[in-house]
Amino acid sequence: MRSFTYERARTPAEAAASAMRKPDAKFIAGGTNLLDLMKLEIETPAHLIDVNGLALDKIEPTQEGGLRIGALVRNTDLAADTRVRRDYGVLSRALLAGASGQLRNMATTAGNLLQRTRCPYFYDTNQSCNKRKPGSGCAAIGGFSRQHAVVGASEACIATHPSDMAVAMRALDATVETVRPDGATRTIPIAEFYRLPGDTPHIETTLMPGDLITAVTLPKPVGGKQIYRKVRDRASYAFALVSVAAIVQRDGTGRVALGGVAHKPWRVEAAEAQMPNGAKAVAARLLADARPTRENAFKLALAERTLGAVLAEAKG
Amino acid sequence: MRFETPATINPIDQLKVVGKPADRIDGPLKTTGTARYAYEHHEGISNPAYGYVIGSAIAKGRITGIDLAAAKSAPGVRAIVTADNAGKLGKGDRNTAKLLGGPDIEHYHQAIALVVADTFEQARAAAELVRVDYVRTDGAFDLAAAKDIAKPQAVFGGPADTAVGDFADAFAAAPVQLDASYTTPDQAHAMMEPHASIAAWNGDKLTLWTSNQMIAWGVGEVAKTLDIPKENVRLISPFIGGGFGSKLFVRSDALLAALGARATGRPVKVALPRPFVFNNTTHRPATIQRIRIGAARDGKISAIGHEEWSGNLPGGRPEGAVAQTRLLYAGANRMTATRLAELNLPEGNAMRAPGEASGMMALEIAVDEMAERLGMDPIEFRIINDTQVDPEKPERPFSQRRLTECLRTGAERFGWNKRNPQPGGVRDGRWLVGMGVAAAFRNNLLTKSAARVRLDNNGVVTVETDMTDIGTGSYTIIAQTAAEMMGVPMEKVVVRLGDSTFPVSSGSGGQWGGNNSTAGVYAACVKLRESIAQKLGFNSAEAEFADGEVRSGNRRVPLAQAAGDGGLSAEDGIEYGDIDKKYQQSTFGAHFVEVGVDAATAEIRVRRMLAVCAAGRILNPKTARSQVIGAMTMGVGAALMEELVVDERAGFFVNHDLAGYEVPVHADIPHQDMIFLDETDPMSSPMKAKGVAELGICGVAAAVANAVYNATGVRVRDYPITLDKLLERLPNVG
Numbered sequence A: 001m002r003s004f005t006y007e008r009a010r011t012p013a014e015a016a017a018s019a020m021r022k023p024d025a026k027f028i029a030g031g032t033n034l035l036d037l038m039k040l041e042i043e044t045p046a047h048l049i050d051v052n053g054l055a056l057d058k059i060e061p062t063q064e065g066g067l068r069i070g071a072l073v074r075n076t077d078l079a080a081d082t083r084v085r086r087d088y089g090v091l092s093r094a095l096l097a098g099a100s101g102q103l104r105n106m107a108t109t110a111g112n113l114l115q116r117t118r119c120p121y122f123y124d125t126n127q128s129c130n131k132r133k134p135g136s137g138c139a140a141i142g143g144f145s146r147q148h149a150v151v152g153a154s155e156a157c158i159a160t161h162p163s164d165m166a167v168a169m170r171a172l173d174a175t176v177e178t179v180r181p182d183g184a185t186r187t188i189p190i191a192e193f194y195r196l197p198g199d200t201p202h203i204e205t206t207l208m209p210g211d212l213i214t215a216v217t218l219p220k221p222v223g224g225k226q227i228y229r230k231v232r233d234r235a236s237y238a239f240a241l242v243s244v245a246a247i248v249q250r251d252g253t254g255r256v257a258l259g260g261v262a263h264k265p266w267r268v269e270a271a272e273a274q275m276p277n278g279a280k281a282v283a284a285r286l287l288a289d290a291r292p293t294r295e296n297a298f299k300l301a302l303a304e305r306t307l308g309a310v311l312a313e314a315k316g
Numbered sequence B: 001m002r003f004e005t006p007a008t009i010n011p012i013d014q015l016k017v018v019g020k021p022a023d024r025i026d027g028p029l030k031t032t033g034t035a036r037y038a039y040e041h042h043e044g045i046s047n048p049a050y051g052y053v054i055g056s057a058i059a060k061g062r063i064t065g066i067d068l069a070a071a072k073s074a075p076g077v078r079a080i081v082t083a084d085n086a087g088k089l090g091k092g093d094r095n096t097a098k099l100l101g102g103p104d105i106e107h108y109h110q111a112i113a114l115v116v117a118d119t120f121e122q123a124r125a126a127a128e129l130v131r132v133d134y135v136r137t138d139g140a141f142d143l144a145a146a147k148d149i150a151k152p153q154a155v156f157g158g159p160a161d162t163a164v165g166d167f168a169d170a171f172a173a174a175p176v177q178l179d180a181s182y183t184t185p186d187q188a189h190a191m192m193e194p195h196a197s198i199a200a201w202n203g204d205k206l207t208l209w210t211s212n213q214m215i216a217w218g219v220g221e222v223a224k225t226l227d228i229p230k231e232n233v234r235l236i237s238p239f240i241g242g243g244f245g246s247k248l249f250v251r252s253d254a255l256l257a258a259l260g261a262r263a264t265g266r267p268v269k270v271a272l273p274r275p276f277v278f279n280n281t282t283h284r285p286a287t288i289q290r291i292r293i294g295a296a297r298d299g300k301i302s303a304i305g306h307e308e309w310s311g312n313l314p315g316g317r318p319e320g321a322v323a324q325t326r327l328l329y330a331g332a333n334r335m336t337a338t339r340l341a342e343l344n345l346p347e348g349n350a351m352r353a354p355g356e357a358s359g360m361m362a363l364e365i366a367v368d369e370m371a372e373r374l375g376m377d378p379i380e381f382r383i384i385n386d387t388q389v390d391p392e393k394p395e396r397p398f399s400q401r402r403l404t405e406c407l408r409t410g411a412e413r414f415g416w417n418k419r420n421p422q423p424g425g426v427r428d429g430r431w432l433v434g435m436g437v438a439a440a441f442r443n444n445l446l447t448k449s450a451a452r453v454r455l456d457n458n459g460v461v462t463v464e465t466d467m468t469d470i471g472t473g474s475y476t477i478i479a480q481t482a483a484e485m486m487g488v489p490m491e492k493v494v495v496r497l498g499d500s501t502f503p504v505s506s507g508s509g510g511q512w513g514g515n516n517s518t519a520g521v522y523a524a525c526v527k528l529r530e531s532i533a534q535k536l537g538f539n540s541a542e543a544e545f546a547d548g549e550v551r552s553g554n555r556r557v558p559l560a561q562a563a564g565d566g567g568l569s570a571e572d573g574i575e576y577g578d579i580d581k582k583y584q585q586s587t588f589g590a591h592f593v594e595v596g597v598d599a600a601t602a603e604i605r606v607r608r609m610l611a612v613c614a615a616g617r618i619l620n621p622k623t624a625r626s627q628v629i630g631a632m633t634m635g636v637g638a639a640l641m642e643e644l645v646v647d648e649r650a651g652f653f654v655n656h657d658l659a660g661y662e663v664p665v666h667a668d669i670p671h672q673d674m675i676f677l678d679e680t681d682p683m684s685s686p687m688k689a690k691g692v693a694e695l696g697i698c699g700v701a702a703a704v705a706n707a708v709y710n711a712t713g714v715r716v717r718d719y720p721i722t723l724d725k726l727l728e729r730l731p732n733v734g
């Protein structure tokens, strides 16, 4: 870990401004991802801006009938919130499927969105990795790629986004609110928040330098049966091989997003039109452009079968 | 004390303390966090510096240059140790690769430097500033590719190959045959406490606080590597946060701490960071196994053959996966073969039940497959082929062998008769449900072990031996042994372990620690009893030790008084004759597992497990049970998730942390049950006990595999059994 300077920000705008001013600055929230990466010198910020004192830890109703979740609301609190459990069950379930109780007590809403990939080559600084060191190559291609992306990947990177929460957020059409270094605010629909790896896998979101996430907003509840099904090798405390966030209405219409298959939560709105026709049809559209590796081709069948089980559960 | 003939009645048979489910005497220390682990010692360690290990970034080749300049001038840095400046170093006999590499590199993450600084953070930061240039050379990293050039290699004192009768002819002639290949992956010990050491020099004397299972081995290895007399090395290792074999041998943390302390003139602390543990230290090597079984239609095996291929660094040893096949089932015509390939992966070495754990993973699936071909119940098939003698050397009977009773007892307790022999036939909601069984088998090893026992004028008995407690319960069973022998309650016994100034014990490994170390304590106590009796003028054969007194005829003397102000002390150990040559000593069991396989996703979840073990006298049913259920848990890991993934291009284990190398979590282990058969084995030692901690893992994975087959009809022969290996062959859903 490199030595770094540290400050406690007092207002969101000040935090954003400081991040712009100081080269190589990073925000730190729960620290459950950032600190691990700093210890391994995968992240090497020269300055840390602690945002924990920013009072962004409330869940409030919006005028539109939705919920505004402060960037610092802990995953545990978000999952347990009665409004979330009642109206956005898929989110609560996704959160509880992630990490462990101890980690969720620390992990924040914004930090969770911005957690970085679990690609093992990203974690080993002796290996080439375009995400960690742009231009160095991608050791996962042709290497151990069982966990990796099957769709939307590139020649430069085949990593997945590991968050469970983000998959539910995508299904719920959440919006990310930020404050810019100049104090201006911006709202980014989650559909536009994450980027595919392309040639620049180190740039993962559409946030601009210095942008601070202040909240994530959920639109008015959409009802339906809300299911989050996470498939993994062990029963708990593991990242998804494939996960399905689904909201299914009585008439069989609804929404689905997949985790564990791409560089971002994977949702193709056009595929949802196929929901009344069953999992096979939906999966065919969702994963139409899939290009799996030999080691992760099973994820295609797994995604389809899991989707099938989820749709059956929604009906039953 | 020499143990040459079967044990007769002795004070242990009173079973007033031994055999009782006593709580761990070190339990309060552990639950309050006051048990000191290797990195946590403070006494006598002033102003320590901190070392951070640098590991090789390549698997094979040479260092062409190391630039230390930036690191040397980084804040707080006191010294940087490399092979260049460490002075001449020897190599211990128990390690295959050097603990400090360079310029030649033998494996990935082989230690090549230690940066020592005033704080841990400074050392870690400076370590990142060290620039190393390498020239890579090609290595062999793929066992399957190296298989055909593998050579015969003996292991654990046995031969590489064995043959009895005419296997080839008998197999060819057998009306029912099985010829199948199985693979087990490289596995990591994944114990909680990483390897860690604190080293301090006092003149030319070295003290190492470390985490080590075998204190005397460690002393010898450190002395040899540093080329100093053994007397100048002291190892202290009172608590060990798990080892599973990875701490049988001193590793780079110990050597580098010693070198760093020498270079700085300060005590130095070194712990291996978690990602290092996987490639820097040892692992259980992968195997390819071919098993052939031929049988008559009545189920009697006429031919059984087991071949193993594993890989290791040049000079390393094979896994030894055929060991149990030499002993477990009858059959007149037999063969086993052990082949070793040179690989340039990190060092393969012992992990819990080396040999049998891997071998049983394959053999006990093969037996299940064979039973199915014969149309027999897999339990009956095993029982038909049970043997009371070493099948390779029929003149050697087993000292005790109750495999059949284990299987029958387990079948009844588990409800085996409810198993549907038709695979894929049972459904419970979304789950396909199946049951599996496997035999458990692990040899019992005899090795000498000594102890010192002191009685003081408060009637307190203090036992000192360099035996280790790696979480197994050694402290407790040793206290029980001494209490039984001296006729005092356990509260009157103090046990001190893990210090090389104490008499040399068996140490912990190969499930030999429990029986041998307590037998050593028994021997020392016999001697102490004699000197007490002698001092009091009692006939030592008649003296009775009970309730804190020595009694003879109508005389009774409290032990405290017998000890007098000076106290009394005795030292002795157990040594064995050739009793284990005349009788084959093994431990037996049966594992039963029920699994559910998700019909849609093929996720496999264990629903319940049972183990029945026959392993001699159980010295403490509580600690022994913990060993067995822990081993069962590890077996589930081996069955369903544990695999060090080899990057065959770069030659290293890719998933080198506990997020990537999955072991079972609580949610994976729902219900475990276990039974010990009531048994004593007079051939094993005066304790009449045997090992149990490794028996518990042997066969578990195969029982899981067989249950998965019973649930789904899909036979997976390559571990771990992950959902991707089942998915394509499950029926369609939805």
Ligand SMILES: Cc1cc2nc3c(=O)[nH]c(=O)nc-3n(C[C@H](O)[C@H](O)[C@H](O)COP(=O)(O)OP(=O)(O)OC[C@H]3O[C@@H](n4cnc5c(N)ncnc54)[C@H](O)[C@@H]3O)c2cc1C
Pocket: A026, A027, A028, A029, A030, A031, A032, A033, A034, A035, A036, A051, A071, A097, A098, A099, A100, A103, A106, A107, A108, A109, A110, A111, A112, A113, A114, A115, A162, A163, A164, A165, A211, A212, A213, A214, A237, A238, A239, A240, B659
């Ligand atoms: C062992 C382990 C297992 C895990 N398993 C799972 C799992 O199964 N599923 C899952 O979804 N997750 C899992 N996680 C990841 C966990 O959810 C994340 O580590 C956590 O959500 C990150 O939140 P944090 O607040 O600690 O973020 P931090 O570590 O503080 O920050 C993460 C990133 O977000 C940035 N950041 C933080 N706050 C803001 C802000 N307000 N504005 C802009 N940028 C910000 C930081 O600069 C940093 O780059 C696991 C983590 C661990 C360690």
Ligand code: SF4
Pocket: A117, A119, A120, A121, A122, A128, A129, A130, A131, A132, A137, A138, A139, A140, A141, A156, A157, A158, A159, A201
């Ligand atoms: S997949 Fe992406 S994160 Fe992994 S090594 Fe390749 S570039 Fe790096």
